[in-house]
Amino acid sequence: MKAMVLQPPIGLDRLTLADRPDPGAPGTGEIRVALHGSSLNFHDLGVATGRMPTEDGRIPLADGAGVVEAVGEGVTEFKAGDGVVSCFFPNWQDGAPTIGDFSGTPGDGIDGFARESVVMPATAFTHAPRGYDAVEAATITTAGLTAWRALIVDGKLKAGDTVLLLGTGGVSIWALQIAKLMGATVAITSSSGEKLERARELGADFTLNYREQADWGRLVRDWSGGRGVDHVVEVGGPGTLAQSIEAVRVGGHISLIGVLTGAAGEVPTAALMGRQARLQGLIVGSRREQQDFVRALDASGIRPVVDRRFPLEQLADAFRFEMGASHFGKIGVEW
Template sequence: MKAMVLQSAAGLDRLTLADRPDPGVPGAGEIRVALHGSSLNFHDLGVATGRMPSADGRVPLADGAGVVDAVGDGVTEFQAGDNVVSCFFPDWQDGTPTVGDFRRTPGDGIDGFAQEHVVLPATAFTHSPAAYDAVEAATITTAGLTAWRALIVDGRLKAGDTVLLLGTGGVSIWALQIAKLMGATVAITSSSGEKLERAQDLGADFCVNYREQQQWGKTIRDWTGGRGVHHVVEVGGPGTLAQSIEAVRVGGHISLIGVLTGAAGEVPTAALMAKQARLQGLIVGSRREQQDFVRALDSSGIRPVVDRRFPLEQLADAFRYETSGRHFGKIGIEW
């Protein structure tokens, strides 16, 4: 069985295509899945480059989608031929968060989905959206579910709300599509005029080039008539948080989900307190939330934005493309 593995000295040049033992037949409560697609996340890049160290020989990629080959005894939710997609936290089934690390996250603490077959508990998967291919389905595991939880589960987004999105990566573009589906008004930032035009084509109502308008928090607040936005999907971290607090309205909600500008930094606590805003950290979501998300997608007609697809053996090149920052939406891996 073919698999991409990461050798001990992490780095993109240490990703190699290897033969791994076939996982065999599923046991009780398990399913065997023939995998056909994945997508890249900032977390995966951290593992691949060694910024987030993992075990020697680790199979990367947290997202995985494919077709059920066989089911073990006691499995009633799936049958052979079903299209399924993985869960980022396979042990978090429902309810409030129960995990705060990545020890059981595929592609980090355990082997991920850059391989041809897996045998795992049935509860580590959900059904895929009905109209999606494997790459499209894989985009919901991390980026899609993060956006869904930020806006719908935690943010309780409703029609007429205003939303600010930072950048045009996977989470932000998913959040744009979800917010427009719910009847929200959306502002989005980027340093690329071309990307902002593409965001407008997807329904963005207001675009800000943050290189041209470095005080973009005030620009967003002015756009709302001085009130500020109801929701901010904050993917930048310490380098952008102050501007996000400037942009949010009194009593608003900031979902802190990214560390693109660093893992630590100053928080303008007085400004946050004055805004009486809710600053909430989150990491993806539960299996139940993913099932809810899939039902919404099945009824909405939304399709994910996949910028480019790479074959499995070109995984290192796909990561290099991710580091270039040229992508819009998600980068897919397909085999």
């Protein structure tokens, strides 16, 4: 079996194509999946560059999608030929979060999906959305489900709500599509006028360039009539949180789902207290939430935005493209 492997010392120059043993036939409760696609996340980049430590020889990539080749005894949810997509937390099936690390996350604590096939418990996958190819399906595992949980599961988004999104990466563009599907009004930021135009084509109602308008939080508040937005999907962390608090309404909801500007920094606690806003950290979601998301996608017909696709053997180049931050939406890998 061909697989991309992180050889020591871990770094993009040491990401190599290697032979790994075939996973064999599925056992009781397991399925064998022929993998055909993945998508890149900021988390994957951290692992591949060594910023987030993992074991030498790790197979990267948290997202994986493909076709069921065989099912083990006792598996009734899937059959050979079904399109499936992986779960970011294969051990979190339902209910409130109980996992706060990445020890069981594919591509980090365990081997990921940059390989031709895998045998895993059936509960580590869900059905893929109907009509999605493998790359499209793989975008829901991390980015799509994070946006879904932030707005729908935790945020309780409803028609008529206002939403602020930061940047035009995978989570933010999925959140834009979900918010518009639900009848929300959306503001979005970027440093690129071209990306903002593409966001408007997807339905964004208000766009602004954060490099040209440093006080974008106030401008979003003004756009909302002085009330502030109901929801913020906060991907930046300490470098953007103050502006997000400025933009949110009293009693609003901020989903802290990223740390693109750093892992630590000052929090304007007085401003947050004054807003009486709910600041909630979250990491992706459960298998049950992913199943709910897939049902919504099947009913809606929306498709993910994939900026560019790379063959598996060019995975290092795909990560370098991600580091350039020129992409809009997701970056795919296919084989």
